Amino acid sequence: MGRAITLVAGLILALLPMVMALSWEKQAENRLTAAELTPTHAPAVAVAQEANEQYCTPELKQILRRVLTSCGLIGGGGGRGCQPLEAKNVATMEGHDFNALFVPMKERGAIVQFERASSELDATSSALVDRVFADRAGASYFFVVARASQDGATEYNRKLSEQRAQAVMAHLHTAFEDASLDSQVGLLWLGEEYAQLDPSFCEWPRSGSAERCSADDLNRSAFLAWIECRL
Numbered sequence: 001m002g003r004a005i006t007l008v009a010g011l012i013l014a015l016l017p018m019v020m021a022l023s024w025e026k027q028a029e030n031r032l033t034a035a036e037l038t039p040t041h042a043p044a045v046a047v048a049q050e051a052n053e054q055y056c057t058p059e060l061k062q063i064l065r066r067v068l069t070s071c072g073l074i075g076g077g078g079g080r081g082c083q084p085l086e087a088k089n090v091a092t093m094e095g096h097d098f099n100a101l102f103v104p105m106k107e108r109g110a111i112v113q114f115e116r117a118s119s120e121l122d123a124t125s126s127a128l129v130d131r132v133f134a135d136r137a138g139a140s141y142f143f144v145v146a147r148a149s150q151d152g153a154t155e156y157n158r159k160l161s162e163q164r165a166q167a168v169m170a171h172l173h174t175a176f177e178d179a180s181l182d183s184q185v186g187l188l189w190l191g192e193e194y195a196q197l198d199p200s201f202c203e204w205p206r207s208g209s210a211e212r213c214s215a216d217d218l219n220r221s222a223f224l225a226w227i228e229c230r231l
Contacts, residue, residue, distance in 0.1 A: 055104035056229035059093065063101070065231050066090050068141060068186050090188065095195035102145075102223065106204055108135060109225035111197075112168065113208035113217060116151065119163035121171055125207040129171055132205075132224045139226035144168050146189040146223075147197065149216035158191035164222050165189045197221070 067090060091098045102109060110132045112125045121129065133142060146165035148157035165187040172181055202213040 055101075057101065059097070060101045061229050061231055063091055063098070064141070064143070064186070064227065064229055067143075067188050068231075091195065096198075098195045099197060099201075102225065105225045105227070108132070108137075109223065110205040111201060111207070111218065112222045112224060113206055113212065114164055114220045114222075116149075116216075116220060117160070118220075119160060119167045121167055122207070126171055126175070128205065128207045129168055129224060130175055132226070133172060133176065136226050139228035140184070141227050141229075142172075142185045143225050143227050144185060144187045144222055145195075146187070147195070147219045147221055148190075148192045149219045150192045150196070151216065152192075154192060158189070158193075161189035161191045164220075168222050168224065192219070197223075 110128050112121065112128055114120070114125070115122075136142075144165050146161040146168070148161040148164075150157075152160075169181075169185055169187060172178075172185065178184075196215065197218040199213065199215070199218070201218055206213070208217055
């Protein structure tokens with residue numbers, strides 16, 4: 001009898017480390033699952049009341065996360081060098097729906113219009129970039145979405161919209177000399193193929209004159225806005 005008890009006790013002692021290890025592994029797995037289900041957050045900043053998150057829909061957060069990750073602003077990945085994915089892969093929605101996401105930002109956003117076939121910022125456009133960028137109000141990321149009108153070849157317009165986005169970035173570096181710019185500014189260039197702006201955006205703050213608001217005028221442009229969304 002005593003021998004049997006001794007054998008059982010020995011067996012329990014032998015199995016105990018295995019049981020504990022399995023228990024710890026399960027707990028670790030549960031913690032990992034919980035962490036994956038918990039939304040990540042943008043770096044802590046002093047968020048002002050103006051930078052509320054009422055416009056931060058799940059769709060907008062998805063686009064922001066993809067663009068900011070491809071730009072190297074979040075998720076690690078080394079140097080900046082923003083080269084977004086194909087527009088439709090980044091947005092995963094129709095152009096109209098994509099543009100509608102930005103409508104609530106009208107009071108704090110703006111549209112910089114360029115001359116045909118140009119990526120140069122004139123004095124009015126530069127002043128508008130400065131004004132919008134200065135109105136940070138505690139937000140974390142400055143979003144620049146550049147486009148081209150449907151004049152010309154597709155590949156040319158892709159490159160032109162990229163040059164327009166980069167022109168805004170270059171101006172910010174010159175005007176503000178802020179070492180943190182590369183960790184704040186997310187660029188996306190859409191060419192002519194995706195998310196063309198409609199005439200409703202003529203009501204936005206723009207650098208073009210009131211007479212210059214045809215579809216082509218609107219889409220020779222870069223949309224600007226500070227965005228505060230906890231991703």
